[in-house]
Each structure stands twice: as structure tokens, then as C-alpha cells.
Amino acid sequence: MKIASWNVNSLNVRLEHVLQWLDTAKPDILALQETKMTDDNFPLKAIESAGYQVVFSGQKTYNGVAIIAKEEPTDMITDIPGLDDPQRRILAATVDDVRIIDLYVVNGSAPGTEKFTYKLNWLDKVTAFIEQQMNEYDDVVVLGDFNIAPDDRDVHDPEKWHEKILCTTEERNALNGILDLGLQDSFRLLHDEGGLFSWWDYRMNGFARDLGLRIDLVLCTDEMSEALTAAYIDIEPRKWERPSDHTPVIAEFDW
Numbered sequence: 001m002k003i004a005s006w007n008v009n010s011l012n013v014r015l016e017h018v019l020q021w022l023d024t025a026k027p028d029i030l031a032l033q034e035t036k037m038t039d040d041n042f043p044l045k046a047i048e049s050a051g052y053q054v055v056f057s058g059q060k061t062y063n064g065v066a067i068i069a070k071e072e073p074t075d076m077i078t079d080i081p082g083l084d085d086p087q088r089r090i091l092a093a094t095v096d097d098v099r100i101i102d103l104y105v106v107n108g109s110a111p112g113t114e115k116f117t118y119k120l121n122w123l124d125k126v127t128a129f130i131e132q133q134m135n136e137y138d139d140v141v142v143l144g145d146f147n148i149a150p151d152d153r154d155v156h157d158p159e160k161w162h163e164k165i166l167c168t169t170e171e172r173n174a175l176n177g178i179l180d181l182g183l184q185d186s187f188r189l190l191h192d193e194g195g196l197f198s199w200w201d202y203r204m205n206g207f208a209r210d211l212g213l214r215i216d217l218v219l220c221t222d223e224m225s226e227a228l229t230a231a232y233i234d235i236e237p238r239k240w241e242r243p244s245d246h247t248p249v250i251a252e253f254d255w
Contacts, residue, residue: 001096001255002027005216006237007104007145007199007246011035011064014244015043017237018068021248022050025234028070029095030248033104033145035064042066057088065091065102065144073100081132083125090126092133098224098255099137101130103144110165119147123174131181134221139255142183143218145199145246148175150185153194154214166215183219186231186251198233199246206245207238218251227253 004027008014011032022030030052035042037058047054047068057078058064065088067073073093080090089104103126108119134140148171152158161167179185187196197212204211220228230252238247 001029001098001253002250003029003031003098003100003141003143003218003253004248004250005031005033005102005143005145005218006248007033007216007244009034009036009244009246011043011066012037012041013242015046017240017243019046019050021234021237022052022068025248025250027250029098029100030068031091031100031102031143032066032068033064033102035066036061037064055091055093057091059086059088063088063104065089065104067091067093067095067100067102069095071096080125080129082128083122085122089122090129094137097139099133099140101133101140101142103142103146105145105147107147108165108171111163111168111170116165120170120174123171123177127174127177127181130178130183134181139221139224140183141218141220141224141251142178143249144216146175146215146217148172149213149215150175150188150217154197156195156197156211156213161213166213179219182222184222184225186218186220186225186228187214187233187249189225189228190231196233198249200238202245216246216249218249220251220253224253224255227255229254
């Protein structure tokens with residue numbers, strides 16, 4: 001089973017990229033973030049014509065999540081207990097007996113701001129939801145754009161980013177709180193080295209200079225981690241014309 005995550009930064013702009021990647025990479029499941037479109041505008045027919053089924057939760061201009069899969073996603077959840085939030089950032093569904101939780105985590109702006117406090121509160125509520133889902137489902141994958149670099153190996157310049165947004169102790173503690181529920185960072189199970197990134201800023205020629213962060217993650221339960229056969233970052237779509245600032249991250253399981 002090949003499971004992937006990709007923040008496409010507007011599906012309206014990058015639908016052809018997604019269709020091309022589905023055709024070549026052939027994932028069983030692809031979770032998208034930042035689709036940036038309302039549900040009535042979602043390109044359902046194009047996805048179905050590519051041989052996939054899809055569930056989605058969107059809004060105009062911002063946010064938006066979707067789960068594309070070869071098998072029909074069922075038992076969809078878009079709103080979680082204790083979190084009154086109109087922003088479409090969470091989508092959970094079951095695909096082939098695996099519970100998929102797709103997250104577009106709040107950016108947080110800067111430490112000490114209201115948006116940063118909102119991010120930590122959002123993560124706290126989402127952690128409780130993930131715990132509840134793990135109690136209900138045996139096989140769980142939590143993936144998406146976490147807007148958190150797990151540790152300094154995931155940052156091109158740790159000194160420059162020290163205690164800056166995406167790299168603060170508070171954010172990393174919140175991510176560790178999710179991992180402590182019994183989840184593993186699939187990429188880190190197979191790669192100990194640093195300098196491998198999933199996001200590069202459009203500014204300052206970030207991709208060409210490899211000024212990146214690894215903030216897109218595929219987390220899996222301990223049991224699923226035993227079946228993990230590959231975990232990697234596909235940087236090719238970041239080279240395409242008008243690319244997203246993120247690129248797909250993938251985990252493969254003998255499942």
C-alpha cells in the first residue's frame with residue numbers, strides 16, 4: 001500500500017500536476033492539503049476519470065483537504081469534538097480498513113501571537129481526536145502538512161530558524177504529543193540523515209538553493225510501521241512549471 005501526502009497550494013492551479021502524479025506514481029491513497037476551493041467546485045469527474053475515488057472538505061480561497069484513493073473512502077469526519085473551527089483543515093476517512101487522518105496544521109504566524117496560541121490549542125484538540133480514533137481503529141495513518149519541522153535535521157539552517165515559527169520548542173512538543181500516542185514518523189524510521197526537505201519558500205530562490213524544511217509527514221501506528229518498506233520525498237513535482245511550494249511525501253507498506 002502506497003500512501004502519500006501533498007500540499008498542492010491550490011488544486012485549481014495544480015490539478016494537472018495531481019493527475020500527472022497519480023498517473024506516474026500510482027499511489028493507493030493521496031491526501032491533499034490547501035485545495036483552496038469550495039466543494040461545489042471540486043474537480044470530481046477529473047479525479048474519477050483518473051481511476052480514483054475522493055472525499056473532500058473545502059472552502060473558498062483558503063485551506064481545504066481531500067483524500068484520493070483507489071478504494072472508496074468511507075466514514076468521513078470533517079469536524080471534531082471540542083473544536084469549533086470553520087476552517088477546513090481536518091478530514092478523516094477509512095480506506096481499505098486503514099483510518100486516514102489528513103491534517104493541514106495551522107501555520108501560527110509567529111511565537112507569542114494570537115495565531116500561535118490558536119495553533120497550539122488546535123493541536124491540543126486534534127491530539128485528543130487522534131487518540132480517540134486510535135482507540136476506535138486498529139490501523140491509523142496521520143499525515144499532511146504539519147507546519148512543524150520535527151527536529152534540526154529537518155531544517156536547512158537550524159541556527160537561523162531556532163525558536164522561529166515551525167521550529168519552536170512548543171510546536172515540537174505538540175508534535176511529540178501526537179507521536180507519544182503510539183505513532184511513528186515513517187520517514188525517520190528509514191532515514192536518519194538531515195538535509196532532506198518537503199517544502200521550500202518561493203522567495204529567495206529557495207528550491208534552487210535547497211533552503212528547505214521537512215514539514216510534511218506520514219505518521220503510522222507501531223503495528224503498521226513493522227510493515228513499512230519505503231519512505232521518501234519525491235522532489236520532481238517541485239521542478240515542474242508553476243509548482244506548489246511543497247512536494248509529495250510517501251510511505252509504502254507491505255499491507
